[in-house]
Structures are given as C-alpha cells and as structure tokens.
Amino acid sequence: MKLLLIEDEPNVVSIIQRGLSVSGYEISVAMDGKLGLEMALGFDFDVVILDLMLPKMNGMEVCRNFRKQNTHTPILMLTALSTTENIVTGLDSGADDYLTKPFKLAELEARIRTITRRSKDKSTEDTKLRVANLELDRNSKSVKRDEVTLNLTATEFRLLEFLLVNQSKVLTRLEILENVWDINFNLGTNVVDVYINYLRKKVDNDFMPKLIHTVYGMGYVLRQ
Numbered sequence: 065m066k067l068l069l070i071e072d073e074p075n076v077v078s079i080i081q082r083g084l085s086v087s088g089y090e091i092s093v094a095m096d097g098k099l100g101l102e103m104a105l106g107f108d109f110d111v112v113i114l115d116l117m118l119p120k121m122n123g124m125e126v127c128r129n130f131r132k133q134n135t136h137t138p139i140l141m142l143t144a145l146s147t148t149e150n151i152v153t154g155l156d157s158g159a160d161d162y163l164t165k166p167f168k169l170a171e172l173e174a175r176i177r178t179i180t181r182r183s184k185d186k187s188t189e190d191t192k193l194r195v196a197n198l199e200l201d202r203n204s205k206s207v208k209r210d211e212v213t214l215n216l217t218a219t220e221f222r223l224l225e226f227l228l229v230n231q232s233k234v235l236t237r238l239e240i241l242e243n244v245w246d247i248n249f250n251l252g253t254n255v256v257d258v259y260i261n262y263l264r265k266k267v268d269n270d271f272m273p274k275l276i277h278t279v280y281g282m283g284y285v286l287r288q
Contacts, residue, residue, distance in 0.1 A: 065180070066090045068109040070100030070126065071142065072118055076165070080113070083169040089176075097121030104130050109137060111176055114159070116143035124157045131158035131218065135205055138179040142167075151255055155219040161245060193228040196273060196288050200228055209271050219244075220263050227276065227286035236283040260284055 067084065071077050072095050081091050092109070094100035097118035104112055104126070112130070116123035127139055141159040151162055160179045163172060193200045198209045205221060207214040216224065222244050227235070237256040260276065268274045277285050 065110045065176075066092070066108070067111050067113060067176070068092050068094065068100070068104055068107075069113045070094045070097065070104070070118065070123070071113070071115040072096060073115070076115075076142075079169065080172070084173070087173060095119075097123065097126045101126045101129055104137075105133060110180060112137060112139045113172075113176075114139055114141050116141060116145060124153065127157040127159055135218075140172075140175055140179060152219075152258060155245065156217045158218045193225065195228060195231050195286065196275060197271070198228075198267065198275060200225055207267075209267060214266050216263075216266060219259060220266070223259050223263055224267065224286075227284070230286075232285065232287045234279045234282050234285045239283070256284075 065088070067089050069077060069080055069091055071080070071093070077093055077095075081093070084091055092103060092107070094103050098120040100114070100118070101121060114123050114126060118126070123141060123143070127141065130137075130139070138160045139158060140161045140163060141155075142163050142165060144165045155162060161175050163175055191201060191203045193202070198207070200207050200221075202225070207216055207221065207224060223240070226240065226244050240256050260278075264276050268276055273288055275286050275288065277287065279285055
C-alpha cells in the first residue's frame with residue numbers, strides 16, 4: 065500500500081516511516097504543504113496522511129485543493145489541535161478521519177486500515193440512496209431534494225449517507241462518530257449535534273416532509 069505523508073516534524077516523520085515500513089507500507093514524504101499537494105495530485109496513493117500545521121501551505125488548504133480534483137483517496141489528518149471547532153474545520157475541508165497528536169502507532173495503523181476498507185466497500189454498494197423526495201448519488205457526490213441540488217460539505221455528505229443507509233434506525237451519537245468519521249471522540253464532544261444541525265438546515269428547513277428526527281435520550285433517525 066502506498067502512503068503519502070505530508071509532515072514537517074522530523075521526529076514524527078521518522079517514527080511513522082520506521083513503524084509503517086515494518087508493516088509493509090511504501091511511504092513517500094513531503095515536508096511542506098505546497099510540495100505535498102503537488103505530490104498528492106501527481107501520483108497515485110492509497111492514503112494521504114496530512115499534518116495540519118505545515119509551512120508554505122497549511123493542511124486545510126492542501127486538503128481543500130486536493131479534494132477539488134480527487135474525491136476518492138482517503139485523507140487522515142494529524143494535528144495537535146483537538147477542539148470541536150478544529151475537528152469540524154478539518155473534516156469540512158475534506159478529511160476522512162482525524163488523529164490527535166501524540167498518538168500510538170498501532171492506532172494510526174488501525175485508522176489507515178479502516179478508511180481504506182471503507183473506501184473499497186463503497187465501490188460495491190448501491191450508487192443511489194433515496195427516501196421520500198431526497199436522493200443521494202454516491203458516484204457524483206451529489207444530493208437533491210425535490211430536484212433541487214443541495215450543496216453539502218464532504219462531512220455532511222458522509223453523515224447523510226450513513227443516515228440514509230440506516231434509515232428508520234435510531235442511531236446513537238457514538239455509532240455516528242464511529243461510522244461517519246471512524247473516530248473515538250471523547251463522548252462529551254458535541255460534534256455530532258453540530259453536524260446534525262448543519263444538515264437539517266440544508267435538508268429539512270425548506271422542504272417537506274421533515275426527515276431528520278431527534279429521539280431524545282437516544283440519538284437521531286432519518287425517516288418519513
């Protein structure tokens with residue numbers, strides 16, 4: 065498996081290179097964001113591991129620019145910033161997962177396996193998901209309601225996709241965290257509630273029937 069590591073801390077680069085090479089990964093390294101973006105766009109990688117704080121171009125900019133041309137390669141973002149605001153911003157820029165420094169190498173490997181497996185699984189799934197007058201197209205990464213195209217961020221898209229796959233099932237916040245982001249957040253975080261609110265504004269506010277419902281004390285469900 066080919067990985068691109070975009071990271072400017074030599075110690076972190078050394079640890080990841082040594083640890084993942086032993087597991088059979090082929091690792092290319094870029095020490096700044098500008099070079100990292102050029103390498104990500106110029107070569108085929110199975111996963112991009114992207115630090116947030118980078119010289120020349122920060123991780124958010126790299127992620128956003130990469131996603132304009134590549135929507136399928138999984139991105140794992142690394143950062144020392146762990147607030148809900150930073151998590152939301154990172155995921156909104158197009159990252160698939162978010163790992164906070166310091167981290168254990170075993171956890172990094174587990175995240176890599178999970179996001180690559182999820183990426184492969186999607187290639188064999190139904191391309192379109194529907195409920196009522198809402199339609200999500202996995203191939204074109206588009207969502208329509210009453211034939212009106214909805215402009216969703218990458219994270220909002222993944223959340224809606226998970227709700228549609230499990231429509232009529234009440235999903236806990238933990239289930240959503242583990243399946244939409246594959247991240248074991250502190251259970252005190254409100255990132256799920258933040259994104260549910262974002263999604264409601266786009267999917268439900270101007271349309272009928274309302275589809276996203278709160279089940280108090282349990283979680284959320286998408287149903288007519």
